[in-house]
Amino acid sequence: MIAAIAASSFFPAPSSSSSSAASLKDSKTISDGPESLSVRGIVAKPASSSGAMQVKAKAQAVPKINGTKTGLKSETLKHEEDFPYFAPRTFYNQLPDWSMLLAAITTIFLAAEKQWTLIDWKPRRPDMLADAFGLGKIVQDGLTFRQNFSIRSYEIGADRTASIETLLNHLQETALNHVRVAGLMDDGFGATPEMSKRNLIWVVAKMHVFVEQYPSWGDVVQVDTWVGSSGKNGMRRDWHVIDCRTGGTVVRATSVWVLMNKNTRKLAKMPDEVRAEIGPYFIERTAVVDEDSRKLPKLDDDTAHHVQKGLTPRWGDLDVNQHVNNVKYIGWILESAPTSILESHELAGLTLEYRRECGRDSVLQSLTTVSAECSDGTQDKGMECVHLLRLESGDEIVRGRTKWRPKHARSFGSSTGPLITGSA
Structure with a gap:
């Protein structure tokens, strides 16, 4: 279909006007004499002002045949009414329709590009x-x-x-x-x-x-x-x-x-x-x-270094089984972790033991103790913490152990400097 449109743009099909113009070639002349004028001769002139004047002049000149004047004007008008005027084919009016040609070429290129993309696709x-x-x-x-x-x-x-x-x-x-x-x-x-x-x-x-x-x-x-x-x-x-x-x-x-x-x-x-x-x-x-086969110790108010109280689940913390999603416990456990550790170290590993579920109306406490801390005051060694998440009534929800390693300053893009970390 696309090829047909492109071809028709370059080579227009013959029209009815061409057939009519061709039929004029078979029309009879007014006279066989040397001064006779055919209808084809009038119609074939370009539609210009000079051509129009020439036709008018010839139309006013009354030729004589054997000394008798002929009614050329009336015969000419009669032939013009029988055969309507058509513009002659020239180099200019045979140029293709450029809008149709451009649309056809664009469609062909888009189709080829799509096929090439499908053939040559690979993750880059x-x-x-x-x-x-x-x-x-x-x-x-x-x-x-x-x-x-x-x-x-x-x-x-x-x-x-x-x-x-x-x-x-x-x-x-x-x-x-x-x-x-x-x-x-x-x-x-x-x-x-x-x-x-x-x-x-x-x-x-x-x-x-x-x-x-x-x-x-x-x-x-x-x-x-x-x-x-x-x-x-x-x-x-x-x-x-x-x-x-x-x-x-x-x-x-x-x-x-x-x-x-x-x-x-x-x-x-x-x-x-x-x-x-x-x-x-x-x-x-x-x-x-x-x-980690080591037993997780139980923390209480005497053994815990850091305690965060008054933690309550929100409606969005519940899953479709109507209990708190286990991932939410991680955030509550880290609520009681020392800020100095969070600033200077990153979590490298954790072990969690879930004891019971937590409901919507529960009020929790987060307890943390640092069981292995840097003794020389530097940040070159890892750290380990023990955690407990419990209800205010004392029932245990989760016991946990976390391991931490020092984190280093990072760059984020070219517009910001390194991330400044605190000290342990």
Whole structure:
């Protein structure tokens, strides 16, 4: 179609006017004498002022044939009425329609460019590796789930890097999407059809996280996750997060999940029907993080160095299972961490043991003690803290241990200087 338009622009098709003009060639002349004037001779003159004057002059001159005057004027007018005037074909009026020609050429080039883009497409920037729809996919042996995330501006903290809550939210998101893509999602957070029939939900019991580096704004990370068995009634889920640009490890994490009855809020055994659903997706693989087997001590008002009271969950802190999301606990734990540590060190690892859930009307206290601090006053050594999140009544919510490493000044673009850090 495009080629036909372009061709018609260069070579216009014959029109009815051309056929009519051609028929004039067969018209009869007024006389066969040397002074006779044909109608074709009049019509073929260009439509100019000089031509018009010439036709008028010839029309007024009355020729004689055998001494008798002929009525040329009346015959000429008669032929002009029978054959309407048409402009002659010249070089100028045979030029193509440039607007149509330009449109045809533009369409051809756009179509060619689109085809070339489809053939030659390949990711050239790290940010092009991000999952366009955020759904992820099953990879490798069919049991590992992979999803990419781009670090947004609202996900970075005071250090201009992604916060620990952001990274843990990525882990939780991939866990839920893994269940959904595998076709096991029914309702709730990761509940399978057999779990929904029995009012069972997953709750995390223990989590170990090691952060090797923190991504910055605009970085793209790739999260791989898989599941395995943990004892008789538990499930272990592991994550491995890498930087898509460098290929370096960002986070390694492992966790243990158990079943809880949604109505009674008590832990439950894993039914055989549920095991039959999730068992085919288990992988026999060593955890990506070595578990810290050390027992977490219990803190109280006498042993804690720092205490933050009056912490209350907001409505937005609740998940669809009507309890506080486990990622929210991280922020409450760090509320009682010394500001000097937050300024001079970054969180390198954490171990969490969840004791009970937290509801909407709970009032909590965050306790922290520094168990291993720099003895020489420098920032060249790591630090370790022990944490406890409890209700005001004294019931424990989470016990935790965090490891910290010194952080160095960073540059953020060319318009700002290095980030100034405080002292421990």
